[in-house]
Amino acid sequence: MPSRESHERLTALLDPATTVLLTVECQQGVVGPDSALPELAAAARSSGALANIARLVAAAHESGVQVMHAVAESRPDGRGANRNARLFRAAARLPVQQHSGSTAVRVAPPIEVADEDLVVRRLHGLSPLAGTDVDPLLRNLGCRTLVVTGVSANIAIPNAVFDAVNLGYTAVVPADAIAGVPAEYTPAMVRNTLALVATVTTTDAVLGGWKRPRRQGAAATPA
Numbered sequence: 550m551p552s553r554e555s556h557e558r559l560t561a562l563l564d565p566a567t568t569v570l571l572t573v574e575c576q577q578g579v580v581g582p583d584s585a586l587p588e589l590a591a592a593a594r595s596s597g598a599l600a601n602i603a604r605l606v607a608a609a610h611e612s613g614v615q616v617m618h619a620v621a622e623s624r625p626d627g628r629g630a631n632r633n634a635r636l637f638r639a640a641a642r643l644p645v646q647q648h649s650g651s652t653a654v655r656v657a658p659p660i661e662v663a664d665e666d667l668v669v670r671r672l673h674g675l676s677p678l679a680g681t682d683v684d685p686l687l688r689n690l691g692c693r694t695l696v697v698t699g700v701s702a703n704i705a706i707p708n709a710v711f712d713a714v715n716l717g718y719t720a721v722v723p724a725d726a727i728a729g730v731p732a733e734y735t736p737a738m739v740r741n742t743l744a745l746v747a748t749v750t751t752t753d754a755v756l757g758g759w760k761r762p763r764r765q766g767a768a769a770t771p772a
Contacts, residue, residue: 556757559750562694562719563614563758569692570609572602572618573677573699573709575660578645578653579621580700585645585653588730593700596735598728601752602698603659605726612759615690616666619677619699619709622647622654629672636675636704676708684716696721696755697747702729702738710747720747723755 562568577583580599584590593599609616623630625648631637647653654670656662671681678684687695695718697709706727713720722743729735739749 556754559721559748559754560758562721562748563696563755564694565612565614565759567691567693568696569615569617569687569690569694570605570696571677571683571698571709572606572616572656572660573697573705574619574621574701575599575602575657575699576620576647576654577657578647578651579657581653581657583645583653585640585643585647589701589728592730592732592735593728596725596728596732598698598700598726599657600659601723601726603661605696605698605723605752605755606660608756608759610661610663610665614759615692616663617683617686618656618660618662618666618668619681619683620654620656620668620670621677621705622649622670623672624649631673675704676712677705678709678712678716684712687718692718694719694721696723698723698726700728702727702735707738707742710743714746721755722747722749723752724749726752 578585580590580593606616623646627641645653667686669682671677674680695713697706697720699706710720710722724739727735743749
């Protein structure tokens with residue numbers, strides 16, 4: 550059971566004024582029922598990760614935490630896309646393509662996208678941060694803590710966490726709000742890799758941090 554000190558530290562990290570919740574590749578063509586990667590989609594749903602991400606997004610909306618959705622897509626002609634790894638070549642042959650403007654690149658239910666959410670789309674690479682608008686947007690928002698959720702624990706999630714840490718952000722990872730394949734790989738990767746560079750926690754702990762009252766002292770100070 551987490552100590553009171555660790556709970557208070559997490560709550561401080563999750564201050565809505567300086568926290569952004571990032572969902573990674575939670576799009577219909579990846580985690581939806583018609584996914585290009587059905588094994589990954591099944592893992593995201595059966596593990597409860599997708600439902601937990603939806604809970605976090607809803608709570609962020611209620612708490613005033615900025616939500617950002619990182620979406621991976623491609624042009625039908627493939628221009629600008631990477632071809633320098635086996636993964637990219639395999640993705641180009643999948644029956645479902647993440648084409649810009651298609652249903653595949655819409656954020657998947659049960660996650661709800663609010664008007665104030667930011668959606669950042671990329672045409673290249675493995676990371677939602679490297680070479681995209683995410684970093685400058687985070688800096689303009691005054692972000693200090695980035696809560697990373699989504700898929701996959703194999704590639705995009707560790708990329709996002711490493712890039713966030715390298716850029717000076719504190720990364721928080723609710724381990725039950727990410728998924729990868731095979732299912733047993735995710736906890737091993739969290740334990741042996743992400744735990745070394747990020748604050749690993751749970752969805753419930755993050756939700757609890759956002760529900761706690763803040764600035765009580767300021768509110769009680771007489772004029």
